[in-house]
Amino acid sequence: MDYLTMDDLLNKKEDKTALSLPKDGDLVEGTVIKIGRSEIYLDLDGIKTGVIRGPELQDELDEYTDLKIGDIVSATIIEQENEKGLVELSFRRAGHKKAWQKLQDIMTKNESINVKVLDANAGGLIIQLGKITGFLPTSQLNPDHYPLVESGDKTKIIELLKKFVGQQLPVKIIGLDENEDKLIVSEKELNKGQNISDKYKIGDDIEGEICGLANFGAFVKFDNQEGLVHISEIAWRRLDHPTDILKIGDKIKAQIIGVENGKFSLSMKKLMTDPWKIINDKYKIGDIVEGKILKVNPFGLFVELNPEIHGLAHISEISEEQIGNLTEMFKSGDVQKFKIISLEPDDHRLGLSLKSLKNN
Numbered sequence: 001m002d003y004l005t006m007d008d009l010l011n012k013k014e015d016k017t018a019l020s021l022p023k024d025g026d027l028v029e030g031t032v033i034k035i036g037r038s039e040i041y042l043d044l045d046g047i048k049t050g051v052i053r054g055p056e057l058q059d060e061l062d063e064y065t066d067l068k069i070g071d072i073v074s075a076t077i078i079e080q081e082n083e084k085g086l087v088e089l090s091f092r093r094a095g096h097k098k099a100w101q102k103l104q105d106i107m108t109k110n111e112s113i114n115v116k117v118l119d120a121n122a123g124g125l126i127i128q129l130g131k132i133t134g135f136l137p138t139s140q141l142n143p144d145h146y147p148l149v150e151s152g153d154k155t156k157i158i159e160l161l162k163k164f165v166g167q168q169l170p171v172k173i174i175g176l177d178e179n180e181d182k183l184i185v186s187e188k189e190l191n192k193g194q195n196i197s198d199k200y201k202i203g204d205d206i207e208g209e210i211c212g213l214a215n216f217g218a219f220v221k222f223d224n225q226e227g228l229v230h231i232s233e234i235a236w237r238r239l240d241h242p243t244d245i246l247k248i249g250d251k252i253k254a255q256i257i258g259v260e261n262g263k264f265s266l267s268m269k270k271l272m273t274d275p276w277k278i279i280n281d282k283y284k285i286g287d288i289v290e291g292k293i294l295k296v297n298p299f300g301l302f303v304e305l306n307p308e309i310h311g312l313a314h315i316s317e318i319s320e321e322q323i324g325n326l327t328e329m330f331k332s333g334d335v336q337k338f339k340i341i342s343l344e345p346d347d348h349r350l351g352l353s354l355k356s357l358k359n360n
Contacts, residue, residue, distance in 0.1 A: 022077050027094055032071045040067065041086075042075065048087050050075065056090035064091055074098070099130055100178040107173040112190055114168045120161035122154040127169070127185060134183030136171060142187045143226025148212030148219060199223075200264070202256055205271065210250040218242045220254060220266055227264030229254055236269050236276065236348070238302065238310050240295070275308035276345045283309070283350070285340055288357065293334045296327050303338060303352055311350035313338055318354050 022028055030042030030050055039053035052075055059065065064073055076097060079088035106113055115127040115134065124137040138147065138161070147160035175184030200206070208222030217230040229252075231239055239245065246252075258265030283289065283305070291303035291311065300314040315323060323329070330336075342351030 022080070024077050024080060026077050027074055027097060028077060028089075029072055029074050030089075032067055032069055032073060035067060035069065042073065042089065044087065050077075050087035050089040051082070051084075052089045052091055056088075056092050058092040059095045063095070097178075099132055100176075103129070103132070103173060103176055103183065107176055110172065112170050112172055113185075115171055115185060117164045117167050117169060119165060120158055122157055125161060125164055125169075127171075129183065129185075132181075132183055134185055136169070136185050136187060140174070140184075140186035140188055142190075142224065143219070143221045144211060144224070145187065146212070146219075146226070148214075200225075200256055200259065202259060204256045205253060206256060206266070207251065207253050208266075210246055210248050210252060213242045213246060213248060215241055218246050220252065225264060227254070227256070227266040229266045229268055233257070233265075233267035233269055235308075236272060236274055237304075237308050238294075276348050279309060279343065279345050279350075283340055283343065285343055287340045288337060289340060289352075290335060290337050291352070293330055293332055293336060295332060296330050298326065301326070301330060301352075303336070305350070309350065311338070311340070311352045313352040313354060317341065317352065317356065319358075320355050 028044060028050075030044045032040060033043045033049075034041040038057070039051055040057065042050040042052070044050050056078070064071075067073070073091070074094050075089035075091055076093040077087060078090050078093065082088045113129065115129045115136070117125050117136075118128050118133070119126040122138075124135055124140070127134050127136050138157070141147075145164070147157045169187055170190060171185035171187050172189040173183065174186045174189055175182060206220075206222045206227070208220040208227070210218050211221045211226070212219035215231075217228050218234060220227045220229060229242075231242055234242055235245060252268060253271050254266040254268045255270040256264055257267045257270065289305055291305045293301050294304050294310065295302040298315070300312050300318070303311050303313055305311060315326060318326070318329075336354070337357060338352035338354060339357040340350065341353045341356055342349070344350070
């Protein structure tokens with residue numbers, strides 16, 4: 001087979017000023033004219049012949065797995081003229097370039113794609129798109145996929161994330177850098193296109209499921225979203241921990257009290273009757289009441305009068321005598337009589353006294 005060399009090209013009678021000679025790295029199209037065991041020859045516009053051989057035959061996009069004579073293909077120039085006077089070409093580099101260009105188009109159009117989960121680490125999921133490897137950070141997972149581990153134990157987090165290995169997940173591309181081979185995707189970005197914040201507003205009621213518990217509150221998933229009920233918004237009474245009354249999987253109702261950057265703040269107690277509004281019907285200043293000590297602090301005793309009403313016996317109201325360590329005098333669970341010395345329903349405060357009771 002006779003091939004056109006670069007000298008042949010330059011000696012052709014066509015107007016040389018009209019020729020735009022390709023450079024190394026350029027993407028060119030050619031027609032398959034010969035297929036060998038480990039090489040493929042292309043005709044490039046009838047003025048050049050190119051060859052693709054060895055590892056450069058690898059195709060990231062798997063577009064050229066079943067080529068035949070006459071097929072038109074794209075390849076990247078890696079050498080304008082080799083030892084045989086042929087243009088050295090690469091499917092591998094062309095596929096890589098086209099693959100990244102395709103990702104750029106998907107990102108620009110804000111389209112969703114499916115990726116396969118290959119592995120997991122404490123930071124998130126290692127994913128694959130075609131033959132390109134990327135990363136799905138834990139922070140970009142959907143709320144119902146987020147690994148909620150109270151202790152923050154990395155081993156437990158990885159154990160939860162490993163469950164996704166082998167699965168296909170719909171995502172959007174949020175970070176792309178071909179030079180650094182960096183592909184970052186997000187699962188929760190899919191929901192932003194749904195104008196979810198426009199769907200809900202402050203004051204709306206939702207029904208959801210407890211999907212996580214931490215010392216500061218409870219995480220609730222609803223309508224493929226996640227909200228946080230701060231511990232102070234779970235109940236009208238004081239809680240040491242959300243697990244005092246909640247467990248994962250509980251179905252609850254709550255009210256939206258805040259929306260910021262797609263994050264929802266919720267309140268369960270807003271949908272409950274405030275027991276402090278009717279406290280004057282049951283208690284009044286001067287009453288002698290019986291309560292269970294819930295907690296002993298250096299400054300006083302937290303006392304439960306009933307499941308919804310708690311009061312405080314300040315250390316100054318314990319005794320006329322000087323007190324050293326309250327924990328040596330009282331313990332949680334003790335039942336004691338107290339006298340109500342102050343009542344502030346609007347501020348949810350009830351003051352108790354032991355020394356006033358003794359004086360009586």
